[in-house]
């Protein structure tokens with residue numbers, strides 16, 4: 001009873017925080033425009049599960065005018081879903097045709113990770129604003145190119161790390177940044193394990209209606225395999241980073257928001273389960289330790305359904321989330337839940353004058369608000385990059401099999417092992433799918 005009177009029942013958030021948000025929101029109500037002239041033209045590149053979901057959210061603020069996918073069936077499904085009032089969106093296989101269109105103002109990029117950067121750079125060069133899925137990049141070097149393109153062309157860019165627009169995560173980060181746990185000591189990031197499957201048949205024939213070379217893009221040329229082409233792209237190093245950058249892109253972003261630093265200064269990591277030869281190449285399970293300045297340690301590890309965490313880590317049986325531990329207690333947060341070592345940690349209001357983090361309670365609305373104001377959205381391109389870097393560092397350390405020192409400002413490895421590790425900041429891009437593809 002006592003707890004219920006202090007929390008907003010539906011969200012499990014303390015009432016003081018919700019009331020504060022409501023008061024602030026009253027000054028900044030965002031209403032989707034209904035005037036046809038003020039609704040921007042939207043285009044989706046990559047019409048799979050996530051991209052289509054993103055576009056459905058974006059369509060509240062603009063008009064869908066074009067769709068692009070390298071798979072005909074993904075395109076035809078999206079055409080059905082996004083045809084409105086008999087206005088059928090134009091369809092394309094090559095995204096560069098979309099970038100040439102004058103009626104397209106905004107690109108939603110829902111392609112697999114290995115395509116994110118080139119499409120985002122091409123869109124920036126064409127002066128289109130972008131809502132681009134996480135993780136921002138496939139490599140650390142790509143992030144530098146994406147940031148440059150966004151800034152030189154003055155486009156608005158939102159990274160699809162939507163936990164930045166979730167009140168629960170913002171509250172957790174605000175409490176921690178204001179010292180509610182005392183000195184922050186350890187951040188434990190738990191992500192669901194990846195898949196360990198294979199070997200897969202190597203003599204598969206690409207289905208009609210799929211442009212396999214364009215799907216592969218910058219990644220090495222290999223024969224078609226349905227286990228690569230579907231949304232299991234995330235379990236191959238060639239296209240993604242497995243569990244490290246899948247859920248990791250979200251929770252490492254929140255960890256970094258709470259820590260309040262650009263990046264770690266050291267990293268070590270190991271895969272704890274080997275992949276099956278001829279199957280998915282990313283690790284199923286891993287454990288990594290990152291060190292930040294000020295002696296903060298971040299552990300990132302996979303969990304499985306049978307992980308022995310008990311109630312303290314995940315009271316709702318969910319397999320992912322973040323636990324922050326400081327000198328004065330701990331706080332656990334994930335998409336469904338928040339708990340702490342003592343109730344006062346989140347029940348006691350923050351004092352007036354406490355540090356406030358940027359407020360967004362709807363990631364897509366925040367993007368469109370910024371499209372109008374030309375300000376940076378809550379998951380700016382720099383934030384997207386730096387949080388993706390955490391995952392890429394873990395992967396490089398895992399592959400190098402040693403502890404590495406990192407300079408988060410210069411974005412290079414230093415000290416022992418740096419000579420071997422630094423070449424992995426970049427990957428060779430298969431021609432013609434390098435930066436000149438979108439010039």
Ligand SMILES: NC(=O)c1ccc[n+]([C@@H]2O[C@H](COP(=O)([O-])OP(=O)(O)OC[C@H]3O[C@@H](n4cnc5c(N)ncnc54)[C@H](O)[C@@H]3O)[C@@H](O)[C@H]2O)c1
Pocket residue numbers: 045046047048049050051068069070071074093095110111112113115133134135160161162214215216217229230231232233246
């Ligand atoms: N923010 C989130 O919570 C969240 C959740 C799931 C996925 N994602 C991200 O969204 C992205 C897509 O994931 P998904 O699960 O929707 O994958 P998916 O395979 O369902 O969709 C990707 C689509 O992109 C298409 N595609 C590939 N190359 C293309 C190209 N060059 N041009 C145009 N289309 C191309 C594919 O054919 C496919 O239809 C990934 O980067 C993933 O990490 C984010």
